[in-house]
Amino acid sequence: MTRSVLVVGAGIVGAAVTLALARKGHRVTLLEQGTLGGAVSGASLACLGTHMIDSEELPLLIWSCRAWRQLAEEIGADIEYRRCGQIRFIEREADVAVAERWIAEERAAGLAPTLLTPAALRALEPALTGDVVAATHSPGDAVVNPFLALRAILRAARSLGADVRPHRPARQVEVEAGRVVGVRTDAGPVAADAVVLAAGPWTARLAAGCGVALPIRPRKAQCLATVARPPTIGAVVGACESTGGVEAGYTQIQQARSGQILFNSVLAGGLSEDGAQDRSPEVDPRFVRDSVTTLLRLFPSLGGIELLRSWVRFEAVAPDDRFLIGPAGPAGLFIAAGDAGTGFVRAPAVGHLIAQMLAEDALSFRGELYAPSRFAAAA
Template sequence: MIPNRGPAVLEVSGANDLPASAEVVVIGGGVIGVTTALELARAGHDVCLLEKGIIAGEQSSRNWGWVRQAGRDLRELPLSSLARRRWQALAAEIGPGLGYVECGIAYVSRSPEQADRHRRWVAEATRLGIEAEIADIRSLAPGLTTDHAKALYLPGDGRAEPQAAVPLFARLAIAAGATLVQGCAAFDIERDARGVTGIRTERGTVSTRRVVLAGGAWSAPLLRRSGITLPQLKVLSSVCRTEPLTEEQAQAFTPCLSLGDLALRHRVDHGLTAANSGTVVAEIVPDSLRHMFAFLPGLRSMIPGLKLRLGRGTVEELGWLFGGAALERSLTRHRILDPTPDARALSRVLDRLAERFPALAGLDQAQAWGGMIDVTPDVIPVISEASTLPGLVIGTGFSGHGFGIGPGAGAVLASLATGAEPDVDLADFRLARFREERPQMQSWL
């Protein structure tokens, strides 16, 4: 049993033995890797997924549970629309256990400048065929005490239960013929003059000519071993769930709701998932210096809520610079990346909850957890073939958007891995953008 202080994740019974070969190997058992494996298996491909810990053990079970298009970078909207259609199809197949509900998502406009950004975003999204509006926040959240009247609102957005969703997708992938091996860390992408030849793992090597790397926060160090640079950093997300609400308390708001320093959603267990989106905690590691200039434009906008710190990761990742064995020890030591949540920030979240929703004052925290979000300089993912290593496809850097966008990303990654034409134009997500230009973050929220 792999220790996990985070939320309890639905168990997946994967394969015990490592196959000698596979047509496609997927590295990473989060939402991106699992939905990629599901798409590949259902298309008839022989696919093996490798996960160093358990399916959905890291950020895929620790996120807010939002399935949103609201306020996304405009470059992500076609992909998030595809993801919504996949969520709808999977929910129809799986049923209520997925927890998928199109309850709407609302971002309160807290200043005239933000209200203007929201109006412009609605105009752009509407032009792309997405149902979006500026709504009266009092009709969506009658229990909210606020001086603000309007919100960016998408009625078709929604929520699902992270602790159940990805494991349920994994069970579908296994039923379709995918081989999922848990507790097996991938160490190296092996190659010859033509490209990928296999994956060296802690249990042996799997021969393959096609690999999808969906390793989340672990992607950049694995790529570095193949001579590929990916500007990617980790930031801590701290989340809590509350005790169940009464029926009367549950009427305080309907959609998933962001008030800037307070983000909320209803849960199937009748509690709330609560977090603070205004604070960013980042550990200083060697990559912080290596990629400083790439991240600088985005960091300037985050400075009011940015908290930098030294920690165990600082020393541990320094060790990665002196040889591959240190990284391999980290991969097997951290079967589940399980950071300590920011207790002070979560205490403030509950205080704000009581201030904004008097009917919810005194609601107790039932559990708290931390998760590491993998972030790129422009806060959109890399979904790209690796030009210097034929056969390798990269799907990472989802920057906190991975849960909601995951089923769409899995579909296009499966296409890339098999040479098919993706349903979405992926030019904005290519890895080479970091070398060819200085990508900029779009700020709409």
């Protein structure tokens, strides 16, 4: 049965949900309060990986990485998809055992990560001459350009009839007799049989407006970019376990097709107060210092390179670091948010699950891992 569905939020998740629903023949309207991809999605490093994320989610991650590959082939636009592989550097002997555990789990799921000696690492990534004891290599991981990917997905959805409206905030989810009937906007009500909230860290506020409490909090994510360089870094380079970042956070370094080196260290834990996502703060000096130190420790030949820009956005985080995907509260309301910092890779699978849930089909992945009701059950 085809239905009219309203998706709130044109980040990568809302875009993927819109495309998945349009492909099923639903009449989809996508409302975005700002510019398309203007929140965290456009600011992403957009690594599409299965490596060291969450073993219970491997089936979903593997499916999603395959969907990205197909999308890059089918979509008829260059989204800078590149299967560059991912390296996790290891600076402490104690982390080798941790890496071996991840490798065993991923190999059992049919993937092919390996443990590299320092010499093998140098052969693969010659500029990474910093002092590491080992590294892992996940050869299938890829990257895309986040803006190009998001826009290409929305173009594909529009070609199937989706109505995409930027600069159109959803003010309130409207509910009558226990079921959603649409949303209120400044330009009047927009009617729908179902509403999907894919509004990142703003999702909890919208859900609260129709009586649904969700434990989604904003988390500050920061990034730096250097001026363009000739090709220097081939893979996505990250930290294994807890080394390399701001106070035991996480590091990611990669080179864009433009030649700019993009890198960051995510603050461990680091939740922000609700409402932080409405502001545009500057990067923290401590973050800049630690990120630059880590980059130069690993790639000493980049010493003296100039920084070009920095940015801050807010990810949406749930207490167990997993997405909330599924029905919540009044009939017809669905949640697709709580990305925990790796929502780009998961977006196609989130769209797929929402389409299956709307049709009341059997789910391809373990729905209970993502059920918004899991927090109510725990309480």
